[in-house]
Amino acid sequence: MAVMLLAAGACCAQGDIVSDTAPFSSIAAWSRVLLMQDYNTRVVIFGVAVLGGASGLVGSFTLLRKRALMGDALSHASLPGIALAFIVASTLGANGKSLPLLLFGATVSGLLGVATILVIRNQTRLKEDAALGIVLSVFFGAGVALMGVVQQMQTGHAAGLEGFIYGKTASMRAADAQLIAVVSLLVIAGCLLLFKELKLLCFDEGFAGAKGFPVVALDVGLMSMVVLVTIVGLQAVGLVLMIALLVIPAAAARFWTDTMWRMMLWAALLGTLGSIVGGLVSALFPGLPSGAMIVLVCSVFFFVSMMLGTRSGVLVRYRRRLRLNRRIDRQHLLRAIYERIENRTKHGASIHESRRKPVSTASLMSMRSWSRRRLMAAIDRAAEDELVRKKSDGFKLTSAGFTEAARLTRQHRLWELYLIAYAEVATSNVDRDADDIEHVLAPEVIDQLEDLLDEQEMTIPVPMSPHDVSDDHADATGDKR
Amino acid sequence: MVERPQKEYQPMDSSPSLSSVLPSAARDDGTGNEVPLSIYDLTVAYHRKPVIWDVGFDLPAGQLIGIVGPNGAGKSTLLKAAMDLIPSASGRVRVFGDSYRANRHRVGYVPQRESVDWQFPVSALDVVAMGLYDEIGWCRPVRRRHRDRARLALQHVGIGELADRQISQLSGGQQQRTFLARALVQDADLYLMDEPFAAVDAATERAIVDILRDLKKRGKTAAVIHHDLQTVPEYFDYVVLLNMRVVAHGPVETTFTSENLQKTYGGRLTLLDEVTEAMRRRESSL
Numbered sequence: 098m099a100v101m102l103l104a105a106g107a108c109c110a111q112g113d114i115v116s117d118t119a120p121f122s123s124i125a126a127w128s129r130v131l132l133m134q135d136y137n138t139r140v141v142i143f144g145v146a147v148l149g150g151a152s153g154l155v156g157s158f159t160l161l162r163k164r165a166l167m168g169d170a171l172s173h174a175s176l177p178g179i180a181l182a183f184i185v186a187s188t189l190g191a192n193g194k195s196l197p198l199l200l201f202g203a204t205v206s207g208l209l210g211v212a213t214i215l216v217i218r219n220q221t222r223l224k225e226d227a228a229l230g231i232v233l234s235v236f237f238g239a240g241v242a243l244m245g246v247v248q249q250m251q252t253g254h255a256a257g258l259e260g261f262i263y264g265k266t267a268s269m270r271a272a273d274a275q276l277i278a279v280v281s282l283l284v285i286a287g288c289l290l291l292f293k294e295l296k297l298l299c300f301d302e303g304f305a306g307a308k309g310f311p312v313v314a315l316d317v318g319l320m321s322m323v324v325l326v327t328i329v330g331l332q333a334v335g336l337v338l339m340i341a342l343l344v345i346p347a348a349a350a351r352f353w354t355d356t357m358w359r360m361m362l363w364a365a366l367l368g369t370l371g372s373i374v375g376g377l378v379s380a381l382f383p384g385l386p387s388g389a390m391i392v393l394v395c396s397v398f399f400f401v402s403m404m405l406g407t408r409s410g411v412l413v414r415y416r417r418r419l420r421l422n423r424r425i426d427r428q429h430l431l432r433a434i435y436e437r438i439e440n441r442t443k444h445g446a447s448i449h450e451s452r453r454k455p456v457s458t459a460s461l462m463s464m465r466s467w468s469r470r471r472l473m474a475a476i477d478r479a480a481e482d483e484l485v486r487k488k489s490d491g492f493k494l495t496s497a498g499f500t501e502a503a504r505l506t507r508q509h510r511l512w513e514l515y516l517i518a519y520a521e522v523a524t525s526n527v528d529r530d531a532d533d534i535e536h537v538l539a540p541e542v543i544d545q546l547e548d549l550l551d552e553q554e555m556t557i558p559v560p561m562s563p564h565d566v567s568d569d570h571a572d573a574t575g576d577k578r
Numbered sequence: 579m580v581e582r583p584q585k586e587y588q589p590m591d592s593s594p595s596l597s598s599v600l601p602s603a604a605r606d607d608g609t610g611n612e613v614p615l616s617i618y619d620l621t622v623a624y625h626r627k628p629v630i631w632d633v634g635f636d637l638p639a640g641q642l643i644g645i646v647g648p649n650g651a652g653k654s655t656l657l658k659a660a661m662d663l664i665p666s667a668s669g670r671v672r673v674f675g676d677s678y679r680a681n682r683h684r685v686g687y688v689p690q691r692e693s694v695d696w697q698f699p700v701s702a703l704d705v706v707a708m709g710l711y712d713e714i715g716w717c718r719p720v721r722r723r724h725r726d727r728a729r730l731a732l733q734h735v736g737i738g739e740l741a742d743r744q745i746s747q748l749s750g751g752q753q754q755r756t757f758l759a760r761a762l763v764q765d766a767d768l769y770l771m772d773e774p775f776a777a778v779d780a781a782t783e784r785a786i787v788d789i790l791r792d793l794k795k796r797g798k799t800a801a802v803i804h805h806d807l808q809t810v811p812e813y814f815d816y817v818v819l820l821n822m823r824v825v826a827h828g829p830v831e832t833t834f835t836s837e838n839l840q841k842t843y844g845g846r847l848t849l850l851d852e853v854t855e856a857m858r859r860r861e862s863s864l
Contacts, residue, residue: 307687355744
């Protein structure tokens with residue numbers, strides 16, 4: 098244990114914390130870690146930061162390739178390799194804690210796990226999710242059992258091995274961190290060099306193959322980068338939570354942008370930041386596993402991105418939907434008013450004459466199934482934009498409002514006529530079907546509709562409604578909705 | 579682009595060449611044009627179940643070819659096997675007289691629209707630029723001149739103004755046009771298209787037809803998987819009727835007959851189907 102602590106916390110700041118039973122009193126030690134005055138801490142944090150960046154980049158690719166969980170299976174499958182490497186080395190009298198040896202064992206069993214998944218997926222009827230579940234749990238279970246064997250062994254000290262499970266930056270030496278940094282930089286270089294090729298692989302494997310790109314080799318390349326990041330990350334993040342660093346930054350980044358290189362930049366930044374904060378906290382409190390800290394920090398990023406993300410965050414989507422609903426409400430309102438006005442012309446008045454008489458809210462209530470509150474809100478908003486003007490006995494359309502209402506009604510009826518003429522929708526259903534889609538008609542589609550219906554010699558200004566729009570009918574359909 | 583020397587003539591009755599022994603592996607259709615796609619005895623199976631069986635035909639150069647057949651007839655499989663995307667159990671594919679590998683730069687591929695995730699964070703321009711990736715070369719970035727060409731290709735299919743839009747923001751027809759532009763941007767000689775007309779709006783359908791006719795005018799060949807029988811005579815010159823094997827192939831006027839369609843789509847099992855069915859039963863009982 099003492100050996101491990103010495104080796105682990107070669108940095109005196111960490112040594113202080115470990116020996117100090119009350120770290121909170123030691124402000125000097127805190128500032129030493131936080132300001133990274135100590136060489137070892139600096140190197141460790143740097144290594145972890147580069148690892149976070151590399152994970153963000155590789156993770157973006159695997160997320161878009163829908164292989165995100167492959168990294169999880171890989172990291173879990175590395176445990177038996179670590180334990181076996183320790184056991185074999187110890188029984189042969191070598192240093193069981195030699196990091197290259199442990200990582201070698203981890204790589205071999207991790208790859209074996211991935212290979213098993215591929216065999217199960219390709220040779221049986223089982224799908225990838227089942228294969229992942231089987232391999233992940235079986236390998237991890239075997240690893241836990243072997244760790245139990247390790248604890249029973251007389252030779253060597255198994256202490257410190259559990260750092261691979263949950264991650265422990267506090268027990269990392271500068272040399273370990275350098276290894277992490279070098280491998281991570283290699284992976285970052287690989288991601289940047291193969292950006293175009295991997296992007297094509299993730300988007301359209303078939304086209305990549307048709308263009309002569311070696312799809313299998315590219316897949317292997319991507320997987321190799323996942324393996325590299327995962328294996329060197331074991332010590333810092335731990336095998337249980339390594340997947341978080343691969344998935345969360347990339348998933349969080351997706352909420353902020355629709356451009357792939359921006360997404361990867363964001364993912365790398367979030368991964369780096371999460372790793373630095375997580376690594377620092379773990380260096381301050383050796384009792385706190387760095388893996389858990391990194392995950393917690395990353396998950397804060399994720400939550401914030403999910404809510405506030407400017408591209409597809411929850412709030413943005415909510416606002417978009419609200420705006421769409423309001424637009425639809427307005428279109429319904431204006432069309433309802435237009436149809437009310439139009440009904441009056443049946444008694445001989447011209448449309449412009451009948452437009453001047455106000456329309457009551459009560460008469461609109463019967464036109465469709467909208468709540469009074471929603472209707473009043475739509476009227477208020479329309480009044481604000483000066484499309485309608487409120488009067489003592491109801492309200493009437495302004496001239497801008499009338500133009501807009503006529504346009505909307507025309508659009509609705511063109512669509513109805515199209516549905517009747519070409520989609521063979523029954524006249525009695527056409528109003529509802531047209532409602533479903535008219536709000537999203539693009540101008541070019543309206544042009545086409547006009548052309549089509551022109552050939553049919555139908556009137557183009559505001560055509561007559563193909564179905565009855567008088568009050569009693571509106572009541573009937575209103576009830577149905 | 580590598581120019582292949584054109585043959586002056588094809589001696590049909592001199593020393594027996596490969597093409598006279600294997601008529602379907604011809605390099606030349608006898609008129610001086612290279613055969614864009616020649617398939618001989620192609621069989622593809624998924625898990626012991628044949629999808630296409632003993633398929634063979636030569637496509638005429640410079641024509642618009644419709645590949646027609648019922649669902650599950652193996653139309654997409656045929657295209658994919660022709661491009662080595664899936665392994666074939668037997669058979670030979672020749673593209674302009676050589677392997678697909680040697681001539682793939684002369685082939686433009688339009689996969690099915692549903693084959694990719696349209697939520698992917700790329701713009702229409704990015705997708706079209708993918709058609710130039712092999713030309714750009716490994717590890718090299720997409721440069722302005724490539725983007726300019728991609729933009730031109732998008733304009734050619736009529737959606738130049740949507741170049742910078744994320745692909746999920748495009749309508750189905752616009753997505754299909756983007757895929758088409760990706761194949762057009764590389765200026766191939768043979769285009770293989772997997773259901774480009776599936777679920778597109780009328781305007782896109784017309785645009786695609788115009789593009790196909792323009793390709794033909796420029797001497798290109800296009801083999802298009804098509805599902806709307808009514809428009810086949812209008813859109814295509816040549817037709818391949820496929821239902822696991824080639825039922826018939828030839829010019830639309832002579833081949834696209836109700837009798838052949840009956841054989842392709844008809845409910846009655848033909849002899850080969852019965853054999854296959856019997857073999858399947860035998861396999862499953864083992």
